Amino acid sequence: MNPPLGLTAEQRAQWQRDGFLVLPDFKSAQDIHAIRQRAGEIVDAFDPQGQMSVFATHDQARLSADAQFLASGSGIHCFFEEEAFDEHGQLRQAKALSINKIGHALHDLDPVFDAFSHGIALTSVARDLGLGDARVWQSMFIFKQPGIGGEVRWHQDATFLHTSPQSVVGFWFALEDATRDNGCLWVAPGAHRGPLRERFVRVSNPQLGQPLTQLEALDPTPWPDLAQALPVEVPAGTLVCLHGLLPHYSAPNRSAHSRHAYTLHAVDGASTYSVSNWLQRGADLPLRGFLG
Numbered sequence: 001m002n003p004p005l006g007l008t009a010e011q012r013a014q015w016q017r018d019g020f021l022v023l024p025d026f027k028s029a030q031d032i033h034a035i036r037q038r039a040g041e042i043v044d045a046f047d048p049q050g051q052m053s054v055f056a057t058h059d060q061a062r063l064s065a066d067a068q069f070l071a072s073g074s075g076i077h078c079f080f081e082e083e084a085f086d087e088h089g090q091l092r093q094a095k096a097l098s099i100n101k102i103g104h105a106l107h108d109l110d111p112v113f114d115a116f117s118h119g120i121a122l123t124s125v126a127r128d129l130g131l132g133d134a135r136v137w138q139s140m141f142i143f144k145q146p147g148i149g150g151e152v153r154w155h156q157d158a159t160f161l162h163t164s165p166q167s168v169v170g171f172w173f174a175l176e177d178a179t180r181d182n183g184c185l186w187v188a189p190g191a192h193r194g195p196l197r198e199r200f201v202r203v204s205n206p207q208l209g210q211p212l213t214q215l216e217a218l219d220p221t222p223w224p225d226l227a228q229a230l231p232v233e234v235p236a237g238t239l240v241c242l243h244g245l246l247p248h249y250s251a252p253n254r255s256a257h258s259r260h261a262y263t264l265h266a267v268d269g270a271s272t273y274s275v276s277n278w279l280q281r282g283a284d285l286p287l288r289g290f291l292g
């Protein structure tokens with residue numbers, strides 16, 4: 001499958017107007033199969049014991065979770081669904097059906113994900129969305145497991161990857177058909193013209209000897225109400241592009257079917273990336289564009 005390079009004038013106008021864009025048939029069944037299979041291998045190799053330890057205090061658990069989350073920015077880490085465990089701390093279902101996501105440097109560290117995440121087609125779309133010099137900061141394989149796939153509440157992606165001026169764009173690939181039943185994306189068309197409401201930052205904590213993450217309120221503008229929300233029901237292979245200020249969410253997946261998706265988030269190299277963003281990189285893992 002060879003998607004047309006770049007966007008039409010109509011698609012660019014849609015992007016400006018709505019803050020999101022749906023590009024069907026962007027990835028082939030073969031491309032999708034390759035990363036779903038690879039994600040399965042990563043989960044198979046993942047030993048959950050380290051993450052299943054019982055902590056004496058809530059603070060200890062929080063510190064451990066924060067340390068793992070911050071480390072994942074330059075690694076490949078598996079994260080559990082919140083409802084994966086029973087009251088005794090045991091998995092309720094098989095490990096492969098318990099993982100919420102894998103993040104956040106798959107696109108740089110794993111050859112199969114690297115191939116999926118780079119190429120001329122993505123470069124052209126990114127350029128037409130305003131990323132003249134794209135820098136791909138993060139990747140996530142999202143499982144949205146059957147029955148327990150957790151809700152992702154209303155948020156804006158610029159909360160997590162803040163630049164001046166705002167430039168982050170989310171690239172959301174449907175790896176399975178996404179429907180209202182299995183927890184598709186919901187967006188508020190046009191609401192990307194509103195303010196950034198929150199920031200998720202890394203704060204130093206010399207007493208603890210490790211940084212922590214923190215969500216800071218910026219603007220009290222309420223989230224859109226459900227009447228403004230539009231479900232983005234799309235078949236596998238579709239690419240959905242999301243403006244960094246567009247409010248979006250996804251409901252829990254209570255269906256018997258998973259809703260696998262893969263996301264990339266990129267900013268413009270001409271903007272200033274905030275030093276307080278949770279996601280930072282060392283010189284050992286240089287940022288790349290979509291051409292690799």
Ligand code: FE2
Binds near residue numbers: 170248
């Ligand atoms: Fe998002």
